[in-house]
Amino acid sequence: MGDLILQIRKLTNFFGMVCTAKELDLDIEAGVLTSIIGPNGAGKSTLINLITGNLPVQSGSILFKGREISRLPIHQRVRLGICRSFQIVNIFPELTVLENLLIPTLALSGRTRRFFAKIEGEDRARDQVKNLLEKVGLAGVKDTPANVLSHGDQRLLEVGVALAVEPSLLFLDEPTAGMNPVERVKVLENIRQLSREGQTTFVLVEHDMDIVFSLSERVVVLHRGDILGDGTPEEIKNNVQVREVYLGDSV
């Protein structure tokens, strides 16, 4: 195993009687494109929420680059480099693509308090946004208001917004939900490419098994708060338990 960017230990989460994580242990390896799959309601989104701080951790520990983060507020986790996109599109609809990307980029460069840093920061932010537009393939629509974009491009913009804060760990919750096949390929190629560049470790939650198996280097199967399977796409496809509970005859 390479460097572990995330180490989850004995993470437990209940919603009333419903248990979505039962003393869960999970490591995420830096640079390894990992997918988390499992039936509806398995607790995939909840797991992301616990890691990013959108939900309070009830018990257990989460180490990010060796540091305990499970009690830190969201913004501190973002600052450390943990970011996420949501299952539902989450951008400013009235603002253009460029403006949507400029906001988090400026917020990031605003971290410095140096004299004159503000103007320098804005120049740098513009360069960074240009770079981001290229990365997510939206340079051609940079002046288009976000709500006019196709659904696929909106999801790409979301990925761009998440990348703007230069995360080292990025969770994408169903990035291709509601997309047509053409948009899907575009988004996936993008994620594949960005993952190869190596600055960001991607963790994907996805229901489309074609996507999961073609894109992932590792697949983790979540079921009733437990890890039912963990391995390469090939191993997961051939895992008897996983087939019984989740995949059925779909592979």
Ligand SMILES: Nc1ncnc2c1ncn2[C@@H]1O[C@H](COP(=O)(O)OP(=O)(O)OP(=O)(O)O)[C@@H](O)[C@H]1O
């Ligand atoms: N904030 C919450 N309060 C109470 N119950 C919740 C909350 N969020 C999720 N749940 C419940 O926890 C369980 C796991 O939900 P979660 O959204 O994590 O599943 P999921 O694996 O992401 O499912 P899907 O594939 O449908 O997105 C479900 O039974 C859900 O109803």
Ligand SMILES: [Mg+2]
């Ligand atoms: Mg979900």
